[in-house]
Amino acid sequence: MNIDKREKEFLQRIKQELDAGVEQLDPVTLARLKSGRMRALEKAHTGGWRFGDIPRWVTAGGFATVTVAVVAVSLWSAAPRRNMVAAHPEDTEIVASQEQFDLYDDLEFYRWLAENGDAR
Template structure:
């Protein structure tokens, strides 16, 4: 069936071609001249459109933009300025920061120091 459809299309195209060629012969010179001028203008406009932006296809421009954007992102992430270190004055402060969930102990530090001293003195206060 596909072979028949191809044959039908071929015959149709051939008849259309012959009909157009026959109608071209019947056109007067002024109409043919206007048609040729219109064709020349259309080809010139298409050529000017293709000359823009160094004749780079749209897909290539999009790819170049995506590559440049990715390079900027990588550069911005990679060349991140170093963060200054937080100064820790003593080991006690470091332990407080490290064990932040036990801050209740540090709030009652006086009590725990008194308790330790009382324990060292034999439990008598």
């Protein structure tokens, strides 16, 4: 006995059992099954997509994604911004003027000069 013949016999027995089970169903269940089948066939023929056809898990997942995106954007845009405050008020003039930035290029030299300049 090859595999195809065994498989065919197996499928035939399953079909017989299912058909026997259908014959034993009560009339109310049969009517509900026929009604459901007719609605499914009618829906397949109309083919239109409606908002109510979306499963709940898809709408819940979409809502959660949108919520996370809104929270992330609001947190990012509402992040506190640090103001650059000078340690000493007299330093604001130096920082504000663009001319004096050349002084800071040689800052280490000026520090060395301040420490060692009087040591002649």
